[in-house]
Every structure is written in C-alpha cells, then in structure tokens.
Amino acid sequence: MNYMDENIIGLSIVLPIYNDAAAVSRFLPELFTFTSRQKKTCEIILVDDGSTDHLTATYEQLKQQLPTNTALRLVQFSRNFGKEAALTAGLEQSQGELVIMMDADGQHPVSVLEQMLTLMHTSNVDVVAAVQTSREHEGLLIRTLKNGFYHFMQDTHRFELTPNAGDFRLMKRRVVQALLQLPERQRFMKGLYAWVGFSTVYIPFQASPRQMGKSKFNYLSLFELALIGITSFSQRPLRWISRMGMIISLLALVYGLYIVADTLFFGKDLAGWPTLAAGIMFSAGIQLVCLGVIGEYIGRIYEEVKQRPLYLVDKVWDSREQK
Structure with a gap:
C-alpha cells in the first residue's frame, strides 16, 4: 500500500x-x-x-x-x-x-x-x-x-x-x-x-x-552518564554501604575483644596513638565515601522534585x- x-x-x-x-x-x-x-x-x-x-x-x-x-x-x-x-x-x-x-x-x-x-x-x-x-x-x-x-x-x-x-x-x-x-x-x-x-x-x-x-563524549561525560544510570536503575551502592557498615562494625568488635583479651591475659600495652590515628582516618574515609554515594542519590531526587522541563x-x- x-x-x-x-x-x-x-x-x-x-x-x-x-x-x-x-x-x-x-x-x-x-x-x-x-x-x-x-x-x-x-x-x-x-x-x-x-x-x-x-x-x-x-x-x-x-x-x-x-x-x-x-x-x-x-x-x-x-x-x-x-x-x-x-x-x-x-x-x-x-x-x-x-x-x-x-x-x-x-x-x-x-x-x-x-x-x-x-x-x-x-x-x-x-x-x-x-x-x-x-x-x-x-x-x-x-x-x-x-x-x-x-x-x-x-x-x-x-x-x-x-x-x-x-x-x-x-x-x-x-x-x-x-x-x-x-x-x-x-x-x-x-x-x-x-x-x-x-x-x-x-x-x-x-x-x-x-x-x-x-x-563529543569524553571520560568525564561518560562517567557522569554512568552515574545517572546507576542512581536511576540500581540500589546496589546503597546496599553495599549497609553491608560495609555491618562488616566494619563486626571487625571493630572482634578487634576490641582481641585488645581486651591481649591486655587481660598477656598484660601487653597497646600502642595508643598510631592505632587510634589509623582507625580514625580509616573510619572517616569510609564515612566520606558513603556520604558521597548517598549524596548522589539525594542529588538525583533534588533534580527530580524541582520538576523543571x-x-x-x-x-x-x-x-x-x-x-
């Protein structure tokens, strides 16, 4: 026809x-x-x-x-x-x-x-x-x-x-x-x-x-497009944050029990400052990464609720x- x-x-x-x-x-x-x-x-x-x-x-x-x-x-x-x-x-x-x-x-x-x-x-x-x-x-x-x-x-x-x-x-x-x-x-x-x-x-x-x-696509634009794809279609990063938090908490508990046992049974002194500094820096780094991931999702929500064309x-x- x-x-x-x-x-x-x-x-x-x-x-x-x-x-x-x-x-x-x-x-x-x-x-x-x-x-x-x-x-x-x-x-x-x-x-x-x-x-x-x-x-x-x-x-x-x-x-x-x-x-x-x-x-x-x-x-x-x-x-x-x-x-x-x-x-x-x-x-x-x-x-x-x-x-x-x-x-x-x-x-x-x-x-x-x-x-x-x-x-x-x-x-x-x-x-x-x-x-x-x-x-x-x-x-x-x-x-x-x-x-x-x-x-x-x-x-x-x-x-x-x-x-x-x-x-x-x-x-x-x-x-x-x-x-x-x-x-x-x-x-x-x-x-x-x-x-x-x-x-x-x-x-x-x-x-x-x-x-x-x-x-017209370079590494930066491809990375931005990938972020949009991940935050629009996947909740895996958020789930990974929860799992990472649980794993770190479990490791911290195990390490704490080890320190108590080592001090009580063997009388060893704990080197305080290096261990404390390393633990704080590690924990702060993990928190910043997690905040960044959560921030990406919140940023997408912010863009959506404005309802701009x-x-x-x-x-x-x-x-x-x-x-």
Missing part, C-alpha cells in the same frame, strides 16, 4: 546533533536516497542540541534536496541539554508508525537500517536494536570500564541491559509512547529501553568510521510548513 498523504507518516528518523553540521550535510543525502525508495511518507527530525555551527544554513540547503515523500524538521534547543534530552525531544516530535534513532555522524549505516525495517516487517516484534560487534576503535581502558558498567547494571530479576546496544534502534509507536510516559528528568535512555520491555530482537553491526569531526525549544523549522 502506497501512502503519499503527508499526514500519514510511516517512518520517523531522529538524529540528535551537536556541532555536526558538516557531517549532517554529508550523511543526509544518503538518507534521502533511502527514504525516496520507501512506499510510505518519511520524516527526518534533526534535534539541534545547542550547536554553535552553521546547522540552520545546512538545513536550508538540505531542504532543497528533499525527495517528494520525505519531510525534514529542525528542532533547535535554547542551549545544550545533552543527548538524552535530544533523543527524548525527537521521540516527542515524531509522528511515524515506526521510529528509528540514529547518529548524525554517519556511523550508523543506512544499510543496517534497511535490514532492521525488513526484520520489523517480517517478524512479530516491537523493537529491532543494533549491537556493535566490535569496539576496536576504543581504547582498552574505556572498553574495560564499559564492560564493568554493564556487568554491574544487570538486574536479571526485572530487566537486563544488553552490552553494546545503544540508541540505534527501530521501535513501533506503542514503544515510543511507553518511553514518553516515563517522567524522570535525569534520563538514561539505555536503561529506559530495557525497563519498558516489549519484544526485542538484536542484530549485529559494525559502526562505520566517522565521516568527520570527533566524538527536560529541555527548552527555541525554534522549530518544518519543510512542510515552509512550502
């Missing part, structure tokens, strides 16, 4: 962008070639996460190359709110029966998108997610840290995070609506995908080399309204 009514959108493609105008200008023509072959009307949603480059001019140029069955929309934030907010904005703006999220730098191959669509149409699933088969372009340290993070986050009693499965996924409309029902401001999208559930199949893919530019939109450009 061939839908050419622009009010009926078959596929929405969401691209979060931050200072990647040059990469977008190279990647979108390839995406236009793909959408031009689709039977249903498509829309491409560019979410500008506070970019400082010439993305608006790039949008105007690309608009002239649009296939007849494709709409192009540019959503500009008032400032940089982060990729998780940009993804959420794209989902909220989308109107398609199916929604795909991709990186705008060309690392998510269009050929894989075609495979995902075929699998979606030929099987009874709600989500088709792509999993990177190799991360050799990343250093050993970052790969080790990521593997440790995924291992720590697993909660097989409720949901499970699939390692190396990111935002490159195709979803039916009901999955998108379920994600948009989740109200949290501190969003960890990989956790939210797992939490909502629905039938999901995974396909392997190899990320293409970046067409230009460099990744996840992002603010400065302007929306739509090729359908500008015709």
